[in-house]
Amino acid sequence: xSFIRPNIRHPQLKVNEIGYTRADYEGALSTLCAGxxxxxxxxxxxxxxxxxxxxxHKVAKMSGIGCSSKTPAYFLGKSHGxxxxxxxxxxxxxxxxxxxxDLVYIGVSGDGDTASIGMGQFAHVVRRxxxxxxxxxxxxxxGLTKGQDSATAxxxxxxxxxxxxxxxxxxxxxxxxxxxxxFVARSFSGDKEQLIPLIKAAISHRGFxxxxxxxxxxTFNNTxxxxxxxxxxxxxxxxxxxxxxxxxxxxxxxxxxxGETEEITLHDGSAVRLHxxxxxxxxxxRRSALNEIExxxxxxxxxxxxxxxxxxxPDTHEMLGTTPTPLNKLTYEQLCPGNGTLKSINESxx
Amino acid sequence: MKPTDIENPEYxxxxxxxxxxxxxxTPVPEYIRLIAxxxxxxxxxxxxxxxxxxxxxxxxxxxxxxxxxxxxxxDEEPVAICRLKRVAADNKADVKARMPAIPEQKNGKxxxxxxxGPASLTVARDLAPLGYEIDLYDAxxxxxxxMRSQIPSFRLPETVLDEEVNYILDMGITTHFxxxxxxxxxxxxKDYDAIFIGTGAPRGRDLKKLPGREEGDANIHVGIEWLANxxxxxxxxxxxxxxxxxxxxxxxxxxxxSKRIGGEDVRVVVRSPKADMKxxxxxxxxxxxxxxxxxxxxxxxxxxxxxxxxxxxxxxxVEAKYDDNGKRSLEPTGEIVFMECDDVLMAIGQENAFPWxxxxxxxxxxxxxxxxxxxxxxxxxxxxxxxxxxxxxGPENVITAVAHGHQAAVSIDLHCNGQDIxxxxxxxxxxxxxxxxxxxxTYDNPVTDDxxxxxxxxxxxxxxxxxxxxxxxxFDLQQAYDEAQRCLNCDVQTVFTANKCIECDACIDICxxxxxxxxxxxxEDDLRSRxxxxxxxxxxxxYVSTDLKTGRVMVKDxxxxxxxxxxxxxxxxxxxxxxxxxxxxxxxxxxxxxxxPCTK
Numbered sequence: 015x016s017f018i019r020p021n022i023r024h025p026q027l028k029v030n031e032i033g034y035t036r037a038d039y040e041g042a043l044s045t046l047c048a049g050x051x052x053x054x055x056x057x058x059x060x061x062x063x064x065x066x067x068x069x070x071h072k073v074a075k076m077s078g079i080g081c082s083s084k085t086p087a088y089f090l091g092k093s094h095g096x097x098x099x100x101x102x103x104x105x106x107x108x109x110x111x112x113x114x115x116d117l118v119y120i121g122v123s124g125d126g127d128t129a130s131i132g133m134g135q136f137a138h139v140v141r142r143x144x145x146x147x148x149x150x151x152x153x154x155x156x157g158l159t160k161g162q163d164s165a166t167a168x169x170x171x172x173x174x175x176x177x178x179x180x181x182x183x184x185x186x187x188x189x190x191x192x193x194x195x196x197f198v199a200r201s202f203s204g205d206k207e208q209l210i211p212l213i214k215a216a217i218s219h220r221g222f223x224x225x226x227x228x229x230x231x232x233t234f235n236n237t238x239x240x241x242x243x244x245x246x247x248x249x250x251x252x253x254x255x256x257x258x259x260x261x262x263x264x265x266x267x268x269x270x271x272x273g274e275t276e277e278i279t280l281h282d283g284s285a286v287r288l289h290x291x292x293x294x295x296x297x298x299x300r301r302s303a304l305n306e307i308e309x310x311x312x313x314x315x316x317x318x319x320x321x322x323x324x325x326x327x328p329d330t331h332e333m334l335g336t337t338p339t340p341l342n343k344l345t346y347e348q349l350c351p352g353n354g355t356l357k358s359i360n361e362s363x364x
Numbered sequence: 365m366k367p368t369d370i371e372n373p374e375y376x377x378x379x380x381x382x383x384x385x386x387x388x389x390t391p392v393p394e395y396i397r398l399i400a401x402x403x404x405x406x407x408x409x410x411x412x413x414x415x416x417x418x419x420x421x422x423x424x425x426x427x428x429x430x431x432x433x434x435x436x437x438x439d440e441e442p443v444a445i446c447r448l449k450r451v452a453a454d455n456k457a458d459v460k461a462r463m464p465a466i467p468e469q470k471n472g473k474x475x476x477x478x479x480x481g482p483a484s485l486t487v488a489r490d491l492a493p494l495g496y497e498i499d500l501y502d503a504x505x506x507x508x509x510x511m512r513s514q515i516p517s518f519r520l521p522e523t524v525l526d527e528e529v530n531y532i533l534d535m536g537i538t539t540h541f542x543x544x545x546x547x548x549x550x551x552x553x554k555d556y557d558a559i560f561i562g563t564g565a566p567r568g569r570d571l572k573k574l575p576g577r578e579e580g581d582a583n584i585h586v587g588i589e590w591l592a593n594x595x596x597x598x599x600x601x602x603x604x605x606x607x608x609x610x611x612x613x614x615x616x617x618x619x620x621x622s623k624r625i626g627g628e629d630v631r632v633v634v635r636s637p638k639a640d641m642k643x644x645x646x647x648x649x650x651x652x653x654x655x656x657x658x659x660x661x662x663x664x665x666x667x668x669x670x671x672x673x674x675x676x677x678x679x680x681x682v683e684a685k686y687d688d689n690g691k692r693s694l695e696p697t698g699e700i701v702f703m704e705c706d707d708v709l710m711a712i713g714q715e716n717a718f719p720w721x722x723x724x725x726x727x728x729x730x731x732x733x734x735x736x737x738x739x740x741x742x743x744x745x746x747x748x749x750x751x752x753x754x755x756x757x758g759p760e761n762v763i764t765a766v767a768h769g770h771q772a773a774v775s776i777d778l779h780c781n782g783q784d785i786x787x788x789x790x791x792x793x794x795x796x797x798x799x800x801x802x803x804x805x806t807y808d809n810p811v812t813d814d815x816x817x818x819x820x821x822x823x824x825x826x827x828x829x830x831x832x833x834x835x836x837x838x839f840d841l842q843q844a845y846d847e848a849q850r851c852l853n854c855d856v857q858t859v860f861t862a863n864k865c866i867e868c869d870a871c872i873d874i875c876x877x878x879x880x881x882x883x884x885x886x887x888e889d890d891l892r893s894r895x896x897x898x899x900x901x902x903x904x905x906x907y908v909s910t911d912l913k914t915g916r917v918m919v920k921d922x923x924x925x926x927x928x929x930x931x932x933x934x935x936x937x938x939x940x941x942x943x944x945x946x947x948x949x950x951x952x953x954x955x956x957x958x959x960x961p962c963t964k
Contacts, residue, residue, distance in 0.1 A: 017803065020811035020928050022438045024877045024897040049868040049936025057873040204869060232868065232936040244866045248914060 051203030051229030082124030082151035101132025104139035119146035161234025172239035196327035197223035220281035254319035385432035387767035400848035407452035422450025464493035471495030481509020483562035483753030486769025492535035503544035513592035576667030580674035587711030603706020610711035611641035864939035871931035
């Protein structure tokens with residue numbers, strides 16, 4: 015019987031720029047069902063942080079409740095984390111981010127935690143453009159409570175129970191685009207080649223970055239009639255193009271013919287380079303993104319990859335005009351400058 | 365790459381590195397698990413079936429299995445396989461009842477074994493239960509050959525050797541001890557249906573041409589002869605100052621024996637650099653533990669004689685130089701070193717010698733005056749005469765002699781039954797799932813972090829004062845359990861069924877050593893370059909599946925797989941399963957065994 019992962023690793027593990035191996039970004043052994051898509055997403059987050067050479071203690075993992083929200087235990091075991099109330103992760107993340115703007119915030123949520131109980135919180139955290147990566151592990155069902163259809167289950171899709179879902183589904187990407195998110199993407203847990211660069215770009219993007227990841231629930235929703243099964247997604251997935259993340263330090267050398275490739279520089283100087291599969295999509299246009307998502311939906315297909323990107327959106331701190339020093343680093347003297355200062359402020363109103 | 369054919373028994377056999385490296389292909393992980401469970405009798409019998417001398421080999425084996433051990437590639441040191449074998453031998457109960465029955469009604473075939481060492485005894489072990497009448501000839505007063513004459517008692521107690529030799533001799537073998545066969549013709553003239561020659565490599569090399577050799581003869585000894593004389597108690601003492609020439613295991617036995625029978629200043633002198641010494645590292649370690657210094661790069665120049673008696677030796681210091689191809693040459697520096705001594709033991713190699721084989725018996729001799737022997741059947745050019753052990757292809761070791769013995773026995777049995785000796789049966793193979801339930805396997809799949817346990821030794825002063833006192837005490841049962849748990853169970857194979865796979869990546873994500881990949885197929889070198897983790901150990905195979913739904917293939921690098929079973933635990937569709945692979949070398953007579961009817 016084993017719930018223990020051996021401590022032995024490959025003897026020639028690669029080391030990243032800050033001297034860590036991938037093993038240094040691992041967490042506890044997953045207790046999710048065997049074959050759960052969430053584990054692949056955890057592995058992708060881990061790989062992204064390793065490749066970006068982020069120091070583990072500079073990351074805060076935020077989550078709510080659900081199978082998805084358990085996953086922060088399974089990656090980045092040396093990072094900060096907060097497993098909050100169901101659907102309330104955005105509030106906690108907002109508080110944390112306001113207190114310490116220097117950390118990388120990775121929110122992990124599910125379709126229930128985001129689109130059902132947490133829909134209100136989700137909408138407002140997008141509006142405020144909080145600087146965080148918000149990953150939805152989207153399996154279209156409530157796995158933790160035996161697989162009831164969730165708010166992202168497509169109409170007509172049937173889980174293990176076999177009854178087609180009568181309600182319309184919420185498209186979190188469309189919602190986020192409408193509410194003003196600067197980075198919106200959709201991916202699939204079974205496609206790490208696409209998912210890892212997306213996560214890396216999302217981490218580098220300043221402001222709210224949503225990645226809605228279709229993540230099949232092998233136990234309850236990997237059926238023939240489900241639109242969130244491994245087979246269905248593989249057969250109906252269409253990428254907006256292939257996608258490279260180019261870190262700041264890497265010199266851009268490859269030349270692509272214009273029209274096919276679009277390069278967008280992010281706030282921190284790194285870039286995303288897209289080799290577009292469709293000419294119809296303009297990544298900087300919300301209307302174009304929504305059109306394309308809907309166009310593919312009409313065909314019964316799932317559009318994945320980067321959907322919308324505006325690297326210049328001001329984040330919460332910029333909108334609120336907060337101090338560049340993280341609030342938790344401000345000293346008592348800075349926060350409470352004394353009677354003299356108060357007097358001079360009062361004087362200024364006279 | 366083409367999909368891996370796991371139906372071929374050799375594929376999974378190769379994954380069990382220890383068993384594959386063992387000349388006798390003993391199923392190592394199988395008996396290690398039994399030791400962990402305290403089933404020492406069963407562990408012993410698995411060994412006995414395969415290598416005939418578990419007690420002897422558990423102390424003295426050259427252990428080709430250990431450098432091959434996968435644990436050595438993922439951890440600092442391999443599993444102490446050899447010393448675990450000893451645990452089985454030391455802790456078993458009486459196993460006599462489990463020895464094969466010897467038929468009273470013989471099969472009418474008679475064979476002669478010349479030499480009473482491991483190769484001949486193995487042939488006897490395999491053929492006596494089939495009803496063969498067996499005569500064994502040996503020049504020594506007891507059976508065991510070099511295991512008795514060359515391995516000192518402080519490494520191998522006589523009781524252990526006697527027990528295992530007697531299991532075989534008690535099978536109704538007619539022994540002719542103290543009988544030096546000085547003419548093969550005298551044997552071939554008799555009515556034997558087959559003759560097996562397992563006479564070892566009995567001639568120790570000498571330094572005949574070195575000045576002073578003849579004059580100093582009384583105090584200059586050939587190592588292996590001297591060791592035999594000590595073993596049979598013809599030699600009971602040696603001078604205070606002893607020089608042992610040579611860097612092999614015999615040299616280590618000579619120096620350590622000298623220390624026990626009168627040697628005080630005992631030195632090992634080697635021509636080559638120490639790093640190039642042929643002795644097993646652990647034997648060098650044992651000698652050094654007994655404060656025996658090793659002098660490297662000393663080339664013997666002269667035996668120094670004074671008043672007709674040996675008083676020392678002159679050596680010329682040499683320097684090892686390596687050319688571009690890494691070939692070594694020892695260049696003399698001209699500097700001469702004198703070392704005082706009372707006795708010199710020469711342990712500088714062994715040779716085969718067959719002065720007793722007449723050259724008109726139809727046995728062809730080839731290079732270096734060695735008989736021409738088939739490396740599979742061990743048959744010589746005289747169809748009735750077989751060779752094995754050191755006698756066949758030159759000095760090797762006990763486990764190799766045993767492996768030869770098994771194969772020679774197969775040939776002899778086929779030969780005596782008028783069958784083609786080249787039509788040999790395939791190995792016995794069994795592959796069966798180990799799944800007991802959710803997260804539950806028949807084997808202990810967690811991988812321990814323990815470092816290799818060190819075998820406790822007897823007190824040095826006591827050990828040095830008694831030639832017969834065994835130096836190594838062996839693992840106690842707790843240590844044995846802990847060491848056994850270091851075994852990775854490489855015989856429990858990761859078996860992949862492509863058409864069950866849904867490509868969910870769970871196995872990739874969980875694998876602690878990044879063995880598993882789902883990628884586009886390609887040629888081997890190309891595949892190796894694209895795997896998740898470096899896969900540059902080409903001695904280890906890639907396990908490639910048939911095409912999956914997405915057109916990709918599963919590629920697993922067998923090199924550092926821990927056989928922890930997590931891939932199978934995380935697999936939602938049992939596309940991965942952990943299946944125990946048991947590979948047994950087919951022994952003589954198996955073709956005649958009743959086969960249970962297939963019930964499928």
